Amino acid sequence: MQVNLPREVFIVSDGTGITAETFSQSILAQFEISFRIIRKPFINTVEKATQVVDEINKVSNSKKILPVVFSTLVKPEINLKISQADCIIIDMFKNCISPLEKSLKLKSNHTIGLFHNNANTQSYKNRIHSINYSLAHDDGQASANLQNAEIVLVGVSRSGKTPTCLYLAVQFGMKTANYPLTPDELEKKELPDDLLKIKDKVYGLTIDPVRLSEIRHERLPNSKYATLQNCKFEVQKAEYLMKINKIEFLSVTNKSIEEVASTLLQKFNPEVISTKE
Amino acid sequence: MQVNLPREVFIVSDGTGITAETFSQSILAQFEISFRIIRKPFINTVEKATQVVDEINKVSNSKKILPVVFSTLVKPEINLKISQADCIIIDMFKNCISPLEKSLKLKSNHTIGLFHNNANTQSYKNRIHSINYSLAHDDGQASANLQNAEIVLVGVSRSGKTPTCLYLAVQFGMKTANYPLTPDELEKKELPDDLLKIKDKVYGLTIDPVRLSEIRHERLPNSKYATLQNCKFEVQKAEYLMKINKIEFLSVTNKSIEEVASTLLQKFNPEVISTKE
Numbered sequence: 001m002q003v004n005l006p007r008e009v010f011i012v013s014d015g016t017g018i019t020a021e022t023f024s025q026s027i028l029a030q031f032e033i034s035f036r037i038i039r040k041p042f043i044n045t046v047e048k049a050t051q052v053v054d055e056i057n058k059v060s061n062s063k064k065i066l067p068v069v070f071s072t073l074v075k076p077e078i079n080l081k082i083s084q085a086d087c088i089i090i091d092m093f094k095n096c097i098s099p100l101e102k103s104l105k106l107k108s109n110h111t112i113g114l115f116h117n118n119a120n121t122q123s124y125k126n127r128i129h130s131i132n133y134s135l136a137h138d139d140g141q142a143s144a145n146l147q148n149a150e151i152v153l154v155g156v157s158r159s160g161k162t163p164t165c166l167y168l169a170v171q172f173g174m175k176t177a178n179y180p181l182t183p184d185e186l187e188k189k190e191l192p193d194d195l196l197k198i199k200d201k202v203y204g205l206t207i208d209p210v211r212l213s214e215i216r217h218e219r220l221p222n223s224k225y226a227t228l229q230n231c232k233f234e235v236q237k238a239e240y241l242m243k244i245n246k247i248e249f250l251s252v253t254n255k256s257i258e259e260v261a262s263t264l265l266q267k268f269n270p271e272v273i274s275t276k277e
Numbered sequence: 278m279q280v281n282l283p284r285e286v287f288i289v290s291d292g293t294g295i296t297a298e299t300f301s302q303s304i305l306a307q308f309e310i311s312f313r314i315i316r317k318p319f320i321n322t323v324e325k326a327t328q329v330v331d332e333i334n335k336v337s338n339s340k341k342i343l344p345v346v347f348s349t350l351v352k353p354e355i356n357l358k359i360s361q362a363d364c365i366i367i368d369m370f371k372n373c374i375s376p377l378e379k380s381l382k383l384k385s386n387h388t389i390g391l392f393h394n395n396a397n398t399q400s401y402k403n404r405i406h407s408i409n410y411s412l413a414h415d416d417g418q419a420s421a422n423l424q425n426a427e428i429v430l431v432g433v434s435r436s437g438k439t440p441t442c443l444y445l446a447v448q449f450g451m452k453t454a455n456y457p458l459t460p461d462e463l464e465k466k467e468l469p470d471d472l473l474k475i476k477d478k479v480y481g482l483t484i485d486p487v488r489l490s491e492i493r494h495e496r497l498p499n500s501k502y503a504t505l506q507n508c509k510f511e512v513q514k515a516e517y518l519m520k521i522n523k524i525e526f527l528s529v530t531n532k533s534i535e536e537v538a539s540t541l542l543q544k545f546n547p548e549v550i551s552t553k554e
Contacts, residue, residue, distance in 0.1 A: 016539035262293035
């Protein structure tokens with residue numbers, strides 16, 4: 001019976017633990033188990049580590065089953081403390097950093113918070129700037145002023161433009177904009193002039209009309225806007241408009257934001273240069 | 278001299294590669310090297326893997342230095358193909374999944390895309406719903422209607438409320454709202470009634486007035502709004518208002534969005550239950 005109980009999983013990090021949590025979720029998804037994730041960020045002293053060990057041991061004693069601990073701790077003394085807990089420990093940094101040290105013939109820094117503790121760097125400021133830019137250029141706002149955008153998404157209402165744009169801005173610091181194709185534009189089969197000027201940045205999203213109709217019914221139940229007939233009409237016109245204007249597009253129907261974003265990154269930003277500031 | 282040239286780093290994934298990229302960036306941050314990340318998502322066939330191997334070998338031959346490859350590939354035959362490239366390979370799944378299989382005495386699924394390929398699950402739909410909610414409740418909009426919010430951030434204009442809210446919505450599917458404290462409210466030293474009703478969800482952000490003045494000058498140069506004197510006044514009043522109303526708050530001055538978000542998650546959402554759908 002115990003197999004169906006959620007397994008306790010601790011994410012122990014000396015930083016935010018956010019990357020560690022995302023990565024461990026993708027690992028846990030490979031196993032047929034339910035789990036309860038307990039976040040333990042900012043464990044940057046031996047004292048805090050000792051408290052976490054106590055908590056892990058308490059779970060271990062009461063549940064009679066070892067909790068799983070994913071740790072990303074760069075300081076050896078903190079790592080040593082956590083490794084003494086009664087648990088299955090997956091030391092993510094050691095598993096990846098040690099082999100890299102050997103191959104690169106370089107020592108790692110063992111410095112806490114190198115990745116996210118960068119709020120004063122130029123690249124961080126650019127990222128915040130991109131989030132503000134993307135908000136200001138959501139849903140066709142300020143469409144006369146898109147020369148600074150890196151990507152401009154077009155598509156019918158509720159085809160997933162806004163979540164994709166925000167994801168790219170928040171996660172990758174990209175300046176995004178999006179423009180909903182209006183019934184007028186669909187009828188004229190023409191992209192607005194503002195978009196024609198920057199056509200190499202324009203990319204289309206489309207969606208299965210049945211799914212679109214469901215989504216629109218959640219937003220405006222029983223409206224003409226949400227009817228399957230109207231959704232079919234708009235999607236067909238939008239795809240036709242994108243084809244004759246040679247705008248590349250993809251269907252988001254069964255895709256997550258991450259999958260759409262990754263496809264867009266491949267086209268618009270396939271590489272990242274990272275230099276030490 | 279070669280040490281200063283950026284090292285080529287390939288991220289090879291059978292899914293989006295986004296988690297792999299973020300995790301490998303946090304590992305690479307531990308080394309004093311510059312690098313050029315080349316994204317290779319959706320490598321889900323041996324044919325695609327063969328093309329990537331050719332590309333890796335081309336870099337390896339021309340640069341006379343082995344590229345680093347971070348791989349997260351669950352299919353053994355694809356993994357085998359990539360492992361034949363001339364490179365330093367860090368197999369992230371193998372490094373973490375193999376020890377976990379042994380400890381849990383369970384076999385993993387070796388199924389591609391289990392983590393992100395979930396656009397049709399309820400939890401994914403909730404996440405999209407949360408993004409739309411957070412956009413609709415940004416900057417004091419719809420503030421009479423906050424009972425469904427999980428977190429409501431307050432603070433003066435440009436204290437980081439919007440980026441933090443969007444990050445929590447996009448990354449963690451949390452319904453967030455934010456409310457800018459206006460000069461009127463600061464003067465009266467009172468929270469608006471809409472917020473008093475849901476006080477247990479309200480959290481404050483504050484910021485060093487010097488930094489705030491810089492940020493506001495970027496937005497509205499030479500305005501009264503941006504003067505150091507005005508920023509000092511607003512921050513002082515806002516912190517006083519939060520103290521006397523017993524609203525917990527933190528300073529974002531030297532913190533990244535991730536650090537602020539992680540602190541908020543510890544308070545409002547320290548655990549996650551994940552069950553197989």
